[in-house]
Amino acid sequence: MIQISPRRLRARRRPVMSGDRRPVRLALVVAALSLVVTGGVMAVPAPARAADYPSWEDVQAAQGDANAKAAEIVVVQGLLEQLQTDLDTKNADAVTKGTAYEEAQTAYDQAEFKLGQLQDQADAADAVAAASEERAGQLAAQLGRSSGGNDISSSLIADPGDAGQLLYRIGAMSKLTEQADGIYSQATQDRNTAQSLSDQADVAAAALKVLAAEAEDALAAANEAAQAAADAFDEQETNRYALEAQLAVLQSDLTTTKEEFEKGEAERKAAEAAAAAEAARLGSPTNGTPTGVVSSSGWTRPSGGNISSGFGMRVNPVTHAYILHAGTDLAAACGTPIFAATSGTVSYAGWYGGYGNFVLLDNGGGVTTGYGHQPNGGITVSVGQHVEVGQQIGHVGSTGNSTGCHLHFETRVGGTPQNPVDFMAQRGIRL
Template identity: 45%
Template structure:
C-alpha cells in the first residue's frame, strides 16, 4: 500500500490538475500504514481479562457453607471470592479499554478509506475531462491536416513551370499552405500534450483505485474488530452484573455478616429480577411515550417554521419533523446544518480534511431517531466520532450517527430498529466543538452526501 501511495504522490506532483487545497492531516503515511499493523495485532480474539472471566469457575453455595464451618477453608474461600470479584471488574475495564482502542483504529481506517475514495473519484473525473480535451485536440489536429492536404493539393513547384499564367494564385496557395503547416505543428503538439496529460491522470486514477480498495478492506476489518470488541465489553459487563451480587452475598456469609442460605438468596434474586423487569417495562413505556411526544413536538415545530420552496429530487420544503416517518424514512434530528459534506477546515484541528457526512446542530440531550428500519451493527466508541451508532438497512446501505452523549446510546448491537425510533441523545463526544449530530450515509462502505439522498426519499433536513 505504501508503494502505491508513493507512486500516486509522485505522479500527482508531475501535474497540476488538482485544484483542491493541499491538505494538512494529523495522519502521516506511516500512520495509515500503522493502521494495517494495528489491525493484525488486534485480531487476537479475546482479551486476557475476558479469557480469565470466561475461565473462572464460581463457588457454589454448598462450597461457601462448607467453608464457613471450616476455619482452615474459610480464609481461602474469602480470598478466592475477592479475587473473582476483582477479576470481574478488571475484565470489564480491560474489555472496555480494548473496545475504545479498536474503535479509534476503526475511525482512523474509515477516514483513510474515505479520503482515498474521494481522491480516486476526483482523479477519475479529471482523467475523463482530460480525455475529452485530448479527443477534441486530436479532432482539431485532424481537421488542420485535411485543410493542409487541400491547400497543398499537388506539387506546387512543378505547377509554376507548367502553368506560368497561374503563378500568382499558386504562390498564394503555397504561402497559405506554409501557414497552415506551422499552425498544424502547434496544434499537433497541443494534442500530444493533452493526450499525455489524460494518460497520466488515468494512471493516477488506477493507482488511487487500488489504494482505495486496499483501504476498504482495512476499514472493513477494523469495523469487524471494533464491533467484536464492543460486544465483548458488553458481555464482560453482563458477566459482572450477573455474578458480582451473588459473590458479594457469599462473601458476607463467609465473613459472618450474613446468614443467608442458597434458597434465601435465590428467592431474593427472583424478587430482584422481577423488580428489574418491572422497572424495565416501565422505562420502555416511558421511552415510547417520550418518543411519541418528541415526534409530536418536532412535527409541530417543523410545521410552524417556514422553509425554502420545493426543490428537485423528490423532496423539498421545510425540514421534516424529527422521527416522523414518510415512505419508510425519517428525519433523524431537527436543527440547522452546521457543516456540509465535502472538504472543509476541521473545526477542532484547523486542517483541511474530508467531512464524510453532514452536521446537524441541536442542544445536547435532544432525541435523535433512526433514519430508516434496520439492524444496529455498531453501538459504542468510534474515535473522533465519539459515541457512535451504525444501522444496516440492507443492500449495502448504512446510516451512522456520531458524537452521541455519554450514556446516550439507547440501542444495542444486533438490535432491530424501526424508522423514526429513538436511538440516541445528541452530544459532543469525540472530536467535536459543540452539541450536534454527525450523520453519514454509505453504500458498501463508500460515503455520499446524506442531504440529496434523504431529499429523494421525501425527507428534508436542516
C-alpha cells in the first residue's frame, strides 16, 4: 500500500470535506487506481429510531398559522379603533343635535307662551274698546234726551230762564264724551298693538316650530348614524372575539406541537445515545482498555470493538491484492463515536480514497494518528482544529474499501506506519 507522510498529505489533499456525498462506486474506482486499504467486518444493525412525532416544519407551520391569526387580530384591532373613533364622533354629533333640538323646542315653547300672553292682552284691549264704544253710545243717547231732540239755539230762545241749567248739562256731556272718546281711542290703539304683536308672535312661533321640527329630524338622523356606528363596532368586536378564540386554539396547538416535537427530539437523542452506548458496549473488547480511560501518558482507546484485522501484509478483501494493512481494525458498531487517541491538530478531514472519509491528526513530535471509513457526514471536526484526548472527532462507518462498519486506526512516526497494538501498549492502552 502506498503511504504518504503527513507533510506530503497536507500538500496533496483536495478540498473535499466531510459533507461530500460522492457515490461509493466512484470511491471504488479511485481506490482501484490509487489506494488499497483494510478489509472489514459484518455490519451491526443501526440504532432504533424514536417513535414518529411532529417535525420542525410542523412546528414552523403551526407558528405561521398562529402568527397569521395574530396579524388578523391586529388588523381588526386597528379597524375597531377606527370604528370607535367614528362612533365617538357620531355620538358627539348626536349630543350636539340633541342640544340643538332641545334649544329649538324651548324657543318654540317660549314663543307659544308669549303668543298666548299677547293674545290675552289683545283680547283684554278689545274688551275695553268694546266697552268704550258702548259707553260712548250711551252718552250720545243721554245727550240727545237732555236736549229734547231740538236745536239748542231754539231751546234757549224759547226758555231763556232755563239756559244756565242747559249749558251745564251740555258742558258735562261734552266732558264725558271727550273722556269716552279718549278711552275708546286708547283701547283701540291697545287692541291694535296687541293684535299686531300677537300676529308677529304667531309668525315667529310658526317659524320656530319649523326649526324645532328640523332639529328633531336632525337628531333622529344623528341617533340613527350613531346606532349604525355602534352596530358596526359590535360586529367587529364579535369578530375580534372569534379571532382571539381561534388564536387561542392555534396557540394551544402550537404549544402542543412544540412540546411533542421537543419530547420526540429528546426521545430520539436518548434513543441514539442508548443505541450508541449499547453499540459501544457490545463492540468493546473483552480484554482491552475500556473506551474513555486515559492513560498516564495521555492516550486513550479511539473506539470500542474487538480487533477484526491486525497490522501487516494481507489480501485486501475488496481489491484482493496482497498488500500492507497499515493499521488495526476495531469492529465497533455503525455510528459508534470515534475519539482522538491523544491531543493534536486536525491536518486532514475528508475523503481519502480507499480509506473513505478519513481524519488525520498531527499529535506532535512526528507522531500522527488516522481514523478511516467514517460515514458520509460523520466527521465532526475540521482542518486546523485542535482536539483534546478523548474528544469525539467522528463516527464509525463503512466507506471506502470496507465490507462492514469498523474503525481503521493508524499510528505513524515520521510518516512510517507502526503497529497500533504495540504503539498503544507502549502508551498504556490495550487494543
